[in-house]
Amino acid sequence: MAARVKRDDEAWTGERPSRFALPLLLLAAMLSAALVIYAAGDRALAAGFAATVLALAALLSWHRRLTSAETAEGDTTPDWTIARAAADASGMAIAVTDRAGRLVCASDRFGEWFPGFPAPPNVTADPALLESLGGAARIAWRDGEGRVEGLTQGALRLDVDVCRTGRAEDYLLWRFSPVRQPSALDDVHRLLTGEAGRQMGEAGVMAVMIGGEGRIRAANGAFLLRAAGRIDANITGRDFATHMRVDDKGRLFLAREEAGGLPLRLLQVPLRRMSQPGGAQGGGQDGPMLLLLIDEPAGSGGGGTMSLSYIETLLSLLPFGLAMADRDGRILFLNGAFSRAAGLKRGEKPVYPGDLVIREDQAAVADAVRRFAVGPQMSGDIAVRMRDQPDEPTALSLAGVRGLGEAAVLLSLKDNSEESKLKRQVAQATKMQAIGQLAGGVAHDFNNILTAIIGHCDLMLMRHTPGDSDYDDIQQIKSNSNRAAGLTRQLLAFSRQQTLRPQVLQLPDIVADVSNLLKRLLGESVKLEVSHGRNLGAVRADPGQLEQVIVNLAVNARDAMPGGGTLNIQTYAVPAAKVRELRQEILPAADYTALRVSDTGLGIPPDILSKIFEPFFTTKELGKGTGLGLSTVYGIVKQSGGYIFAESELGRGASFVIYLPVYQGADIEQAAQPKTPIRRSETWGSGTVLLVEDEDMVRAVAERALSRQGYKVLTANDGEQGLEVLAGDEKIDLLISDVVMPNMDGPSMVARARHSHPGLPVLFMSGYAEEQLRKSIDIANVAFLPKPFSVSQLAEAARDALAMGTGVE
Structure with missing residues (x-):
């Protein structure tokens, strides 16, 4: 009975035409024509009246069908209550995110495992796992599915499957499955x-x-x-x-x-x-x-x-x-x-x-x-x-x-060999992370000291000319300070906190640029062989840092061949299909450009192979190695988004393979680059600069350097004093601030200052990496100057920041 009522209703509403609708309509038209003939006696008028009835009925039916179709097509909003009930009934930890990364649906089990219902991939505080989850999401948007294994959440060990779903495939479905432990x-x-x-x-x-x-x-x-x-x-x-x-x-x-x-x-x-x-x-x-x-x-x-x-x-x-x-x-x-x-x-x-x-x-x-x-x-x-x-x-x-x-x-x-191996890997990762944090903190404080030393050397050199008795000594101090700055860059590279200047480039170009230097470093007893593959994708990395990676690997290979040998540098393409065939748990499925550096030396023993990327670990004699070479290589590769693997067999040499992801926006970025270089003006400037720095020695040398360039400089010890100066009667043309300061840090001060001074140019200076700071600082139109810097570098950064704020090149 209910089904019959539904069919009748559909026939009347036009949602589904009844099989009786057309005969009834024809019968009604015939009766209407008969009534017209009976009343008027005109057959032509009766035929026209019947045709009009049929036409109006057809138009009405077509209008109802069109309205019903538009209503059905317009109602595309998903019913998340049904999806949530289905997810809870499955007993699995499931989450759904949209294109903007917002969490739109999740099961109760997901909330139990991740309190507060964070939106994936922000379910972990581990930077490495966070990067892996983000990579899986990008792969899922591109290929339809992604996977991450070994996510730890308390006592749980989870595997994560990500797939693109939805009518328009505009959602990501995250499934968290507990890994069954052997028993x-x-x-x-x-x-x-x-x-x-x-x-x-x-x-x-x-x-x-x-x-x-x-x-x-x-x-x-x-x-x-x-x-x-x-x-x-x-x-x-x-x-x-x-x-x-x-x-x-x-x-x-x-x-x-x-x-x-x-x-x-x-x-x-x-x-x-x-x-x-x-x-x-x-x-x-x-x-x-x-x-x-x-x-x-x-x-x-x-x-x-x-x-x-x-x-x-x-x-x-x-x-x-x-x-x-x-x-x-x-x-x-x-x-x-x-x-x-x-x-x-x-x-x-x-x-x-x-x-x-x-x-x-x-x-x-x-x-x-x-x-x-x-x-x-x-x-x-x-x-x-x-x-x-x-x-x-x-x-x-x-x-x-x-x-x-x-x-x-x-x-x-x-x-428990596998269990012991897993414990050692976790302990190694924890140790590397702790050492990285320590190295980053030490390098940050050391950069403040070097900034003051290099700055004072520059100021003293302005008062001396070549040939003066003190000129050579000052140059020697500055040279040693720059060497120390290179050491801090190695520490920051290991801890993945250095400032990179990435560019879209081809690996063969970098190898060609560094080949002449390598021939001098390797000597006559070591032969250099270089080969390049075809159809190599462009990568996005810092060319100077990649050169340092190649030089470090080449020097280690030379030391492993005391009697001479061959160093082979090879570049080749690794498509995603090949990566899947490798079944490498660490390397996600994507397109890569690979760089292999191999030698014919003594090889690396298995007990040492697992320690080679640790900082300060070296097998060289005292005074011949700092133990930071390979750890620096590891940090640069990882910070560039790549992966590095070491392979070795005793007596048959060693190979280091670097996988850098192919940069997808290379064509667009190259087309957007200007055809002619931008002409810069002199570093001499004018205006009032507010300098906020908690380190007295850095603040003093920066104040003197900017004053010598023609700026009027006002100083403050922290963010609170900086806001007080901004609230004064003096017009501020440029704000230069350190990032990490006591009481109130630089970003917090700038965020409040932008309410009263929305167009104020800002230049941040810090010993930490620019990439990390930009991720944590949600402030638009700010420039960045890494420490340590020279007087000329500070003047150029101030000039560029002012030009960015006024729109002048």
Whole structure:
């Protein structure tokens, strides 16, 4: 009935024409014509009247259909209440952002994991992860989908999938999926319920996994068939003890096999991991265990030996490290997982468990094995340090076993090589970030000192001419100060806080510019080979910094070839499809231009390869290396948006590969560049300048330098004093301010000053990177001068800032 009402309504409203509408309309036109003929007797008039009725009905129907279509097309606003309900029903952490990066919809789970509902990618404070999420979003807008792995949020480790969606594909859908951590319990559960469990049953081994409370969690088919009578029986959650019985001789049987059953041998494999392994604890079961039951043939005196062969076969299949030792502590058997966890080489078999650990822990391991080999069965953990990883304590589990012939102790060792590798990577990233922050802070303070030294040298040189007794000394001081400024630039490059002047360029041009310098640096014993690929995309980077990268890599390669060799510099294109084939977790799928610098030198040992980018790490002799070369290279590449990888094999040289993303706006930017250079006027100027600087030495030298250029200079110690001067009667033509100051910093002062002086030109000076400051300073039309600077550089920056404010070139 409801459907019928809906169809009638659609017929009347014109949303869906009824099949009866046309016949009814024709009938109505015919009746109208008949009435006209009856009233007027004129057939022509009747025909015209009927045609008019039909035309008006057609126009009315067409108008209604057009109005309905426009209404349907105009109503394109998404119903986010439905989307949110669907997201909550899925139980996943989902967020939707629009073209402007605003969060328009999110699930409750997203709010639980990220309090305050921040808009992706701003869900983390880690700069590296923030950059990765932003890159994934850009890739998704371009290619339709992106992915980031390993996002950490508290105790969670998440993978993030981003895809473009919506009717006009103008939204991004973010899905946050928790990474499933490997678990021995899950591995054993899959083993028992899968093909391996069936094979164990065919070999006569019944296997059961129980929890710490003694209830069954999983069992293979052999145990289900004999304990419950059916291979498809569901006994999960039942007490394991109810399926077993013990006779008056202490022998173990299945409870269902009351008469004629064979006694069973029971082997217990502990699956628990103690949270604080500090010593062996025994006395009973306090965690999940794997129980293996094997028939003991009646009257067989060698059953223990036969059972041991079964157990060895079984242990070789298990995915976690297990070994068996006799009462004297000698190792009888160990599986492949145990060998990998212990760091053993292929074919290596230790005699005693103590051979696996460092000398200080050997006595403790031997004593623990002796205690577990005699007396009642018990299990526990002991903290040891393995021979191949002496700095990382590892939990070694021990359990006493009985009735397996010579075997008396079962040893379990977790294969945590991947986990240890991940911990080292996290520790390394944390250390590099902390050192970077320290280096950036030191360089910032040092730049203030160098600014004062270089500035005073420039002022003194204005009063001396070449040939004066003090001229050469002043030049020497300035030269050494500039060398120190280069050292601070290295620190800032490592911490990714230096000021870059990026340009759109081609890598072959940079290699060509630096080739002549390289030939002089390499000497006659090292041959330089350069090759370039085709169809290389333009990159956006600082050409001077890229030259420094190439020079640093070339000098290191020369030192690695003391007897001579070949240095090869190669550039080539790496399209996104090739990147996907590499399956590199760190390198996002995009178009890159690669630079490879390789040598035929001695190579880099594997234990050193992971440390080469650390600051102040060097293998060179004292006085021949600062340890900042490769760390500077790493910082420049990362700050330019690229990636660098080192590859080496002892005796076969080393290669450093740099991937720089292809700049998509190269054509537009090159077309927008002016054809003729802009002519600049002299640095002499006029007007009133307000100088705000908290460092007395920097403020003094800047004030003298600007006064010598013809400016009237007013000074202030911080932002609050600067606002007081601005509020005075003096007209200010230019504001020069430091960025980081106590009480009130420069950006806060300028933001308030722009309310009363909207057109005031502003010049910021700071020892921090311009790129980082511009991201954090939301103020338009401001210039930037990096420290340390000379008197002439300050004068030029002041002239340009005034020209920008007045619109004069």
